[in-house]
Amino acid sequence: MKRAFFSGVLFASISCTSYAQSVTLYGIVDTGVEFVNHVGASSQKLVRMPGNSGLVPSRWGLRGVEDLGGGLQAIFVLENGFNTRGGDLGQGGRLFGRQSWVGLSNSWGTLSFGRQYTMTAFALVDNEIAGPAMYSLGSLDNYLPNTRADNSVSYKGRFGPFTIGAMYSLGRDSAGTGNSPGQGTCAGQVAGDFQQCKNLSALLRYDTPHFGAAASYEEQRGGQNAAFNFFDGVAPAPLGRSGKDIRTQLNAYTKWGGLKFDAGWIGRRVEPGEGGPASVRSDLYFAGVSYLITPAFQIDSEGFRIINQQHDTRATMAMLRGSYFLSKRTLAYVQAAYLMNSTRAAYTVSTGGAGATPGTGMNQFGAMAGLQHSF
Secondary structure, three states, rough: OOHHHHHHHHHHHHHHHHHHEEEEEEEEEEEEEEEEEEEOOEEEEEEOOOOOOOOOOOOOEEEEEEEOOOOOOEEEEEEEEEOOOOEEEEEHHHHOOOEEEEEEEOEEEEEEEEEEEEEHHHHHOOOOOOOOOOOHHHHHOOHHHHHHEEEEEEEEEEEEOEEEEEEEEEEOOEEEEEEEOOEEEOOOOEEEEEEOOOOOHHHHHHHHEEEEEEEEEEEEEEOOEEEOOOOOOOOOOEEOOOEEEEEEEEEEEEEEEEEEEEEEEEEEEOOOOOOOOOOEEEOOOEEEEEEEEEEEEEEEEEEEEEHHHHHHHHEEEEEEEEEEEEEOOOEEEEEEEEEEEEOOOOOOOOOOOOOOEEOOOOOEEEEEEEEEEOO
């Protein structure tokens, strides 16, 4: 009996090892201390540990690959987002709120299913210098660091210098906790209503050693409890069942050695649908430069400008950041930004959580010193 038992355990462990060919644990822990001025109508000062970001949001994840033969691989990613200052879960309390998907991959590309990034994210990654940092595109459009959708089917493939991709979501917020800031809840997958809460996006990229460009299109459909927000101080409004929230993007970069330049445009158009307000548009422009001064020290700078004619709101923001690499996995950084609001606007300089919005028409300064470790 004992020999049979231990033989069974040994066989099971060998079988599990053969199927779990490669599983990698990875993550980033990133936080620091931030100062923000002109908070609220009374123009208060705020010193805090931000809730959800520094240079990048903290996360840990599991990535798995199994060779199925003939060049075909089974792959998966489970990625958890958390707030370092308190250890609480991000993305509305989801266990794997950043990514949760499984797929198949070969030389023709990757087909995957689950909670995934939309093609808007893949158009920005590596092409835009600020990234998902505290002072970035997210200060003017807080959806951009949160471009994910539940219940999605995605394809992405690279052919020479070109990358193409497309994604379709049957319901972008299946957890009902809010898929990203300002969207309300839009679970979708409602019997007899195929269009509600759908999300579709497409991507075309071109990358060479010294130059690259990308274009993307993303369309979010409205539904029950869905909303849209331009993050400019105007309150969120309902996005009806026939409504559409559309973002179109063009960007490009060039790099030579340790020097890199980028520039881009993101146009947004919201058609609120039945019973909603009139259509609203915005144009968001960005341009920046990054320079690796020494192997251990890098400096980044980027400027941003957003215009919303229907709301009569505009903002201009400049960001400067220095990073010192203590090792391959650990870096210390200091970043700062100054944001200028128009008379009717209330964009906030910081994406570090609620409570930092300025009074209407106020300019705002933010600065942060932090530490990041990856594993």
